[in-house]
Amino acid sequence: MNKTFKLVIVGGGSTYTPGIVKSLLDQKDQFKLSELRLYDNFKERQDKVGVLVKKVIEMFDPEVKLVLTTDPEEAFTDADFIFAQMRVGLYHMRELDEKIPLKYDVVGQETCGPGGLAYGLRTINPMVEIIDYCEKYASKDYWIVNYSNPAAIVAKAMHKLRPNARILNICDMPVAIMRNMSNILDCDRKDIVPDYFGLNHFGWFTKIRVGEEDRTEELKDYVREHGYMPPDDRSEVRHNDASWKHTFDNAKNLMRMFPDYLPNTYMQYYLLGDEIVKHSDKNYTRANEVMDGREKRIFQAAEQYETTGEIDMTPFFTGVHGEFIVEVAMSLAFNLKKRHLVMVMNNGAVKNLPDDAMVEIPCYITKEGPEATRVGEIPTFFKGMIEQQEACEKLIVEAAIEGSYDKALAAFTLNKTIPSAMVAKQILDEMIEANKDYWPELK
Incomplete structure (x- = not known):
């Protein structure tokens, strides 16, 4: 493991970047970077975050060369790994x-419901652009590890538009839930072996083992009473806001109604949508929480550091988010065949779902990419839920590729968070106007 790597973070101006960099540098003895490049089309924002990233490098591995750029050739030339986290x-x-759907009493959430469809339509073409830069400039064995949301839609679109791209789509939400599970079960997160099926942000844990010991029923009993809230205050900063605490707590209501499997927390938006809307503030959503919280804190910290040279970086070292993407990259780099939950084409893994569904299941991560495990058949309720959501995502991808208003409307209408075609049309039409600078034209 003496090889060194050139790594690009796309969306270098993200407030998560310092935490990801810290997770990377924590592994410098096994996964050594020679060069770290931040790439973003918003130079001013990236420069501010770059101040903190420079500090992280000074703290943990000052040998790493740091480059901040808005130039694709400079960013991607000979890059080995590309971490994509575009917003x-x-x-x-x-x-x-979030706010447009809430006007119509529909769930307002960034990756689920109409908000997720809108976000997907904005993200598809920029991700194609990143892949094309990699094909043109990067190492021939490059890997893109993609965190950009909504990951299910991005993954499905890339499989259609750039089927030969070396891209692995991942999500940290199951891992964040597993972190809480480990606190509940008093074990290390890395000792948890999950069985899981679904789509991204739309799935269920079927079994939880700690090493060889099956602790599923014990965990189910706990979640029915307490959700995924740990028995003490152990929790990652990123998921410590009131809205996230409510999300983890709400898992108990899902578990009580559908006791077969442990739910991904995002299922609350599809199964408890009316309750979510009832408790939402239509004038102050999660986006406002983030802008007034993490966003403000990190840019104030950058200004403080530039002015005084003093800074406490600890609040920005978001553990599981950065750790997971680095774990996956290391398994790709060194053919470790580690088992992780990632997104792949179904191709029979879930026996009674379409082969072209982009499922999230356990896979072994090799130097050639993910090797899927076999899930077998799933029960009718879960199959029906997934097929509806998968059809919705397939239609929104086709709408983006074909510029089809009709397919976009069909996708919005199929989404379980939206109660009728009339409401779907109202939301879609308002979102078209709001996204005129970002979406492909829909005719």
Whole structure:
């Protein structure tokens, strides 16, 4: 493991970047970087975050060369790994994704419901652009590890538009839930072996083992009473806001109604949508929480550091988010065949779902990519839920590729968070106007 790597973070201006960099440098003895490049089309924002990233490098591995750039050739030339975490439209567009649906008493959430469909339509073409840069400039064995949301839609679109791209789509939400599970079961997260099936942000844990010991029923009993809230205050900063605490707590209601499997927390938006809307503030959504919280804190910290040279970086070292993407990259780099939950084409893994569904299941991560495990058949309720959501995502991808208003409307209508075709049309038409600078034209 003496090889060194050139790594690019796309969306270098993200407030998560310092935490990801810290997770990378924590592994310098096994996964050594020679060069770290931050790439973003918003130079001013990236420069501010770059101040903190420079500090992280000074703290943990000053040998690493840091490059901040808005130039694709400079960013991607000979790159081995590309971590993609784009937020197209930034938090202004996320705020609209959340607030437009809420006007119609529909779930307002960044990756689920109409907000997720809107976000997907903004992200598809920029991700194609990143892949094309990699094909043109990067190492021939490059890997893109993609965190950009909504990951299910991005993954499905890339499989259609760039089927030969070396891209692995991942999500940290199951891992964040497993972190809480490990606190509940008093074990290390890395000792948890999950069985899981679904789509991204739309799935269920079927079995939880700690090493060889099956602890599923014990965990189910706990979640029915307490959700995924740990028995003490152990929790990652990123998921410590009131809205996240409510999300983890709400898992108990899902578990009580559908006791077969442990739910991904995002299932609350599809199964408890009316309750979510009832308890939402239509004028102050999660986007506002983030802008007034993490966003403000990190840019204030950058200014403080530039002014005084003093800074406490600890609040920005988001553990599981950065750890997971680095774990996956290391398994790709060194053919470790580690078992992780990632997104792959179904191809029979879930026997009674379409082969072209982009499922999230356990896979072994090799140097050639993910090797899927076999899930077998799933029960009718879960199959029906997934097929409806998968059809919705397939239609929104086709709408983006074909510029089809009709397919976009069909996708919005199929989404379980939206109660009728009339409401779907109202939301879609308002979102078209809000996204005119980002979406492909829909005719």
